Amino acid sequence: MEVSTSGTCCERSRPSLSNLRDFTGAVLACRRGGQWRESRRLLNELRQHQLQLDVVICSACIGTCAKVQEWQWSFEELSHLHTAGLRLDVVACGVVLSACSTLGMWQGATTLLSTMADRTVEANVVNYNSSLSACEKAFSWVRAATTLDCMVGVTIETDLITYSALASAVEARGYWRSALNIESELRGQGLQTDVVFGNAVISAMEKGGQWAVAIDLFDQMRLSQQKISGITVNSVMSSCEKGSQWRRTQCLLHPRRARSGFGGQPAMPADTFAYNSLMSAYEECSLWMRGLHMLSTLFNEAARADVVTFTSAINACEWECSCWLLHIMPEHRILPNVVAMSSAISSAEKGDQWEQALAILSLMLKRKTNPNDVSFNSAIIACARGGKWELALSIFDMMMSAELAPDLFTGTSTVWALETTGEWQRALDFLKCVPATRAKPNVFGVASDVNICERCGDWQKGLHLINILSEVALLRI
Numbered sequence: 001m002e003v004s005t006s007g008t009c010c011e012r013s014r015p016s017l018s019n020l021r022d023f024t025g026a027v028l029a030c031r032r033g034g035q036w037r038e039s040r041r042l043l044n045e046l047r048q049h050q051l052q053l054d055v056v057i058c059s060a061c062i063g064t065c066a067k068v069q070e071w072q073w074s075f076e077e078l079s080h081l082h083t084a085g086l087r088l089d090v091v092a093c094g095v096v097l098s099a100c101s102t103l104g105m106w107q108g109a110t111t112l113l114s115t116m117a118d119r120t121v122e123a124n125v126v127n128y129n130s131s132l133s134a135c136e137k138a139f140s141w142v143r144a145a146t147t148l149d150c151m152v153g154v155t156i157e158t159d160l161i162t163y164s165a166l167a168s169a170v171e172a173r174g175y176w177r178s179a180l181n182i183e184s185e186l187r188g189q190g191l192q193t194d195v196v197f198g199n200a201v202i203s204a205m206e207k208g209g210q211w212a213v214a215i216d217l218f219d220q221m222r223l224s225q226q227k228i229s230g231i232t233v234n235s236v237m238s239s240c241e242k243g244s245q246w247r248r249t250q251c252l253l254h255p256r257r258a259r260s261g262f263g264g265q266p267a268m269p270a271d272t273f274a275y276n277s278l279m280s281a282y283e284e285c286s287l288w289m290r291g292l293h294m295l296s297t298l299f300n301e302a303a304r305a306d307v308v309t310f311t312s313a314i315n316a317c318e319w320e321c322s323c324w325l326l327h328i329m330p331e332h333r334i335l336p337n338v339v340a341m342s343s344a345i346s347s348a349e350k351g352d353q354w355e356q357a358l359a360i361l362s363l364m365l366k367r368k369t370n371p372n373d374v375s376f377n378s379a380i381i382a383c384a385r386g387g388k389w390e391l392a393l394s395i396f397d398m399m400m401s402a403e404l405a406p407d408l409f410t411g412t413s414t415v416w417a418l419e420t421t422g423e424w425q426r427a428l429d430f431l432k433c434v435p436a437t438r439a440k441p442n443v444f445g446v447a448s449d450v451n452i453c454e455r456c457g458d459w460q461k462g463l464h465l466i467n468i469l470s471e472v473a474l475l476r477i
Contacts, residue, residue, distance in 0.1 A: 084192035097130035104137030116430035141169035211243035232354030283316035319351030354386035
């Protein structure tokens, strides 16, 4: 006969549980062992024995459930505590608030804080910080600000954790002005920032497109000898990259590649994210030669290039290099995704290389990589510019079958290709299906339509389209 070995000291002591003291000791033992099921069973048995519950045993059960992240049972037992008419315990409430913080349940956190106030249970700064953290994880910065106001209203002294949670809440939204106001208020309280708070504020600058402010904050952290992490530098680099500040991005990468650190800080080896930020900056500034050079040096670095690195390089380069980069990606154990392949098609289109664009589109279909609107639009435009209207219309049909909408430039290029090759009737037929693509008419599209009607001798249709053109120009569609 198999004997279960999953039992605990709580289970072995069941026969002797005849009073509240025995139950309390057993539940506390379960808490130490993380035996939440046995803890709840004991609590239910206590109720069946009609023994008087107390806050200690209920709080222990709540803590046991929370310890193994069985948050729903923590909430339920706290509700039983309230139903039994027992006074809410600040420790038990703190456990549940910690659960709310972990799960981002800001509604539950704020409701519990309100209940504590109604039942004259004095919440402390840890309780409020847990509520703020829940608001942060739920991206509810307005509720986080309200919670901070409540803290001030009941004269709870705020600390660095309070402001860090609030800064993280506004950072997620990119509200950089609010982040700066929080930093100012923190310094006004005489508190010193740390790397967590600094990272949140700098990240808000990055999301808000404030690269110059991000650099100023970074310099302040260095000058005040605050700890700087890789996340700190990456956020500043990303901010500079989005501001097309490739020189500043490059300067931030150099100490990391040299492993010399920043102003006496420990060395921080450059990671893939840092290299990708610089590559994106090169892409934004069309510095494809620098991008290729950096990619070649990256092959000898500890950090590995990934699909984002290659995609940025593909976007930065001329079509020959773009196609070459796409070809060598598998050699570096990187499988091109839809973004990388679409970027290569777009590069071929810009270089008037319709055959290359079609070859990459065919490769996508062969590899069962579903093309997106960029893939199709670029291939259609490439064929239209090459005078291959049959291929352009064929890809257009494929795009419609995939339930993707061509953009206005795609439609205009296709009409232009048909018009210049003398396929006026096909051009008119094509324009009839444009409304089905949900594309709004623009001045260029209607002007092409008028030109086609003029060549066909259909002056009435042309006059009607001129009226449309006037309305379009008036409405500035």
